[in-house]
Amino acid sequence: MNISRLKRAFGSNYLALIAVTAAVSLLFYILNHDFLALDNIKNIMNAMSFTGTITVGMALLLIAGEVDLASGAEACFGGIVCAIAIQAGLPWPLALVAALAFGACCGFINAFFVNVVHIMGFICTLGILGIYNGLVSVVTDNHPVPAYVPSFWKLGSATVFGIFPLPFVIMVVLMVAYGLVLTRTNFGRNIFMIGGNRRAARLCGINPSRIVTALYVNNGMLAALAGVILTARMHNASPMAASTGAIDAITAAVLGGISFLGGVGGMGGCFIGILLITVFSAGLTAIGLPSYWQIVAQGAILVFALSADFFNSKARRKRLERDEIKRRREFARNKEES
Amino acid sequence: MKKIAVIALALIVAMTLALGACSKDNEKEPEKEMVVDTEKSDTVGYVTDDVDHFARDPYNFVYAYYDESALVDATFAAFEVTGKAYNFSITRMSGNESPETYMQNLQTLIDRGDVDGFFLDTDPQFQDRLMEALDKSGIPYMNMYTAFFDANGSCIRPTVGMKQYDAGYATGQWLVDNYKAYWGEDVDTSTIGLLNIDFSVSPDLQARTNGITDAFLKEFPDNEDNVFVVDGLTGGTVSAEVGYDLSSQTVTANSKIKKWLVSSCLENYAQGAARAAEALGRDADFLISDVGSIILQDEWNNGYDGAWKSCLAISDYAYCVPGAVGLIAMVDGRATPETLWEAERDPKDKCTIWAAENQMVTKDTYKEYFAKIDSTYGVG
Known part of the structure; x- marks a missing residue:
């Protein structure tokens, strides 16, 4: 047995998260034996898919040191655009494309304010969130927009092999694809570099603005896709849908090991983060915990995630400083000897 | 240092002027006298x-509501x-979900001097401030x-509303009166559960939820363990999505329940429950079943x-016409808040x-209900 590999594994965030998820699931199973029944597991997979899809785009932004607080509103708007297009007589695949294009435009607008006007992503997307929320009410008159096309509904409710909900499969495929982009492509490495040190990345010849624009556009599209899936599930697009989408996505990403400061993280952690949150939420309902305590628990998990991120980042910085000091001492020693 | 002193002085002067302006509010016109025509009081x-x-x-009326919604x-x-x-015009005033904004906007309209009456649709948590401002102005209002x-x-102000508990009870009662028509006469009642989707921060909606639960337990007194009251507050918003999540989580985590009677204080949650059932x-x-009909009509x-x-x-x-007629009576001076609708x-x-x-309506009867209301009130 490779002791150092095992030590590294036990020290890794992923394993710790998996252990916590397993422990929480076991606890809920002890309290309610139906918790790990097939129907409930399918339900959890379904519940993961909407936030998980938004989390994919958000994770890339966070790794690059950016954030989009308007993701929930973009998801809502994407669903509404799709429903309006369906009502106007467009076949639903084209309506889906229209929604994705709309999401891309939303992302482009965010990127403009971040890159050209140089407003911090946190602040500008917070303002844009208000604009989109208002526009949603204007466009829909605060009424849900129906999307009564049975074939379209399958996007939100079909299953693969009779077990895996289609939205869950879409989420997993996206996570695997974007995970490969992050770890196997130059573009992915550039995202990490920008998140780690934007100035250094620029000096290395990377164009941060171009990459950040691509990430915001991508995030807008994924949020719109999540909104369309939700619309298919609900058979209409509600102006109140996805209001906590961005916060849920950030919580899942940070819980999964993605640093809010950027430069660190991966899709595997995102998956486990969203799984933990969904298992936690489903479990609290399954055991019948009073609602006010559920809200406390959900808030606590966000605080836990952000605290863990803070301490991880601090430890990582200390480790890097230690390694740098060690490297410089070795260099100085070698120079003396030579 | 000089700069700071000048700024401080300017702030003090501004505050003094503001306080002076506020005190001028006391010199208002005397409250309008209400004249009650006792002969026609019924x-x-x-x-x-x-x-x-x-x-x-x-008349110029304002509909002052707390936040935007389809309702x-x-x-x-x-x-x-x-x-x-x-014969009245109506404009709208939003509180943007903030008591401060609500009060500010309301005071602006009061000070404008051309509003004859208000329809208030608001959070009762700041009712004291609201009543103080409106009673001082002498402008009649209808909740x-x-x-x-x-x-x-x-109840201390005329209101057009609903007996919330009775509304919830009626909804629950419909379920217990009709389940056999859908599930057959020989359904095992011990496996029937109630999924009741609540929104606990609203006392009115909580009253509906209580009514639903009581109607169920009256019919199935031994099924107390089969009652699941879930709170939409945990989902953060009033949306079908939250109703869907709560319904599916509760149903899949309770396999002993074979048949579900589902009711909700709000139609959005009921819509989510319907989608969960399909999924x-x-x-x-x-x-x-649920309280509220806008969404189900569309469906x-x-x-x-x-x-x-x-x-x-x-x-x-059914809300707006009695509200309007009642407010007009108060603005005309033919009634006071205390004498309006005494018989009810x-x-x-x-x-x-x-x-x-x-x-309570079904797919077969809803059109008839709305046609009846339109003809009763001469509108629509």
């Missing part, structure tokens, strides 16, 4: 009022139509949907025929809550 403020509303200038939009649209029939109560639970492939095991109009079988329908005109008053109340006409 019809004053009713649709059958023998009043020619077009013998006067149009607010529907109510405003109904007021616009009602205004044409009863819509949410009543103001004193510490003894007595779980258990339409045949669900029977869903029926688009051919829906799933587990969501009924709702408590309340036409917007609950003995414990100081002012009347007018219970809007409502009815």
